[in-house]
Amino acid sequence: MSTTRYAFLGAGNMASAMVDGLLARGAALPADLACLGGGGATAAALVARTGITLASSLPALTASADTLVVAFKPQQLAGADPRLAELTAGKLVVSVLAGKRPARLAQTFPRARAIVWAMPNTPARIGAGMTAWCSLAPLSTADRTTVEMLLTALGRVVEIDEALMDAAAAVSASGPAFLFEFAAALRDGGVAAGLPAETAKDLAVETVLGAARLLARTGTDPEELRRQVTSPKGMTLAGLTKMEARDFRGTLRETVLAAKARSEEMSRDA
Numbered sequence: 233m234s235t236t237r238y239a240f241l242g243a244g245n246m247a248s249a250m251v252d253g254l255l256a257r258g259a260a261l262p263a264d265l266a267c268l269g270g271g272g273a274t275a276a277a278l279v280a281r282t283g284i285t286l287a288s289s290l291p292a293l294t295a296s297a298d299t300l301v302v303a304f305k306p307q308q309l310a311g312a313d314p315r316l317a318e319l320t321a322g323k324l325v326v327s328v329l330a331g332k333r334p335a336r337l338a339q340t341f342p343r344a345r346a347i348v349w350a351m352p353n354t355p356a357r358i359g360a361g362m363t364a365w366c367s368l369a370p371l372s373t374a375d376r377t378t379v380e381m382l383l384t385a386l387g388r389v390v391e392i393d394e395a396l397m398d399a400a401a402a403v404s405a406s407g408p409a410f411l412f413e414f415a416a417a418l419r420d421g422g423v424a425a426g427l428p429a430e431t432a433k434d435l436a437v438e439t440v441l442g443a444a445r446l447l448a449r450t451g452t453d454p455e456e457l458r459r460q461v462t463s464p465k466g467m468t469l470a471g472l473t474k475m476e477a478r479d480f481r482g483t484l485r486e487t488v489l490a491a492k493a494r495s496e497e498m499s500r501d502a
Contacts, residue, residue: 238382239287239297240267242304243275246328249357250301250386251282257359259385268293270304294319299378300344302327302337306498312340320344324375326382328352330401331498333394334368346375349394351401352386353408361387364400398499402491410487415440 238260240247247267254260262283268290269275279286287293290313294300300320302309306329321343327350329337334347341347350365363383371379383389392400415436422432447454462468 237264237266237297238299238301239293240265240301240303241290241293242302243267243269243278244303244305245354246352246356247301247303248274248278249354249361250303250328250352250382251278251284253356253359253361253386254382255282257385259381266293266297270308290315290319294323297323299324299326299382300341301382302329304329306330306332309336309340316340317342324348324378326350326379330405331398331495333397333499334366336499338368346371348379349397350379350383351397351405352383353405355408356386359385359387362404363387363389364392364397364404365389366392366394366397398492398495399488401495402488406488406491410484411440 266285268287325344347368352363419436
């Protein structure tokens, strides 16, 4: 069990997913975690559900924490409390703010001993996340251990060059939303074909889940797995032909590039 105390500045979906992952994997106890929300009900709800500490103020949040996880909305960084500069002196800061690069984070946390930019995704809530991360400067062995303990509690991780973070975030951080949209479309297609709504939903969800597991466990290229299920002149080929005619791959490629471009735009915002 880690003795590191984590403070979460922000208590929305991503902070909740990280807290759930840490607790579920036994990487922290409720007593090791504290949060402070932005005035809404999310922090109180997270505390009531998990038993972590609800901090009464920024000084109370950071007082006993070694690591601050910054998890509020990216656009709120510009108006962040200036006291954070002193309150995070000597601490490890891990940000999950989309588009906010380490150099920009250093303006708000100038005295932090280390700054990490990480992009987890919401499957972290069940320990099935995928997180890309980078750091402002090389980490000490102790800080690297802390970062890896925090992030691997959420699922798999990959350390990459900062220049690739926008692209990685577009695939893994935004990717679940794209997959959920695909699952919804598959469900709706089933309904259009005559299935009851609940049956179509069950078929779509379990098909997406099983196909993803097969892809992950076999390590086979998706194109080869597609070929294995596609018979000449069969029903699958008929569907794939329609997807190709509508440029499904091109649409998804443009979807990822749009997400990447927005991340880059946010990095240029103050």
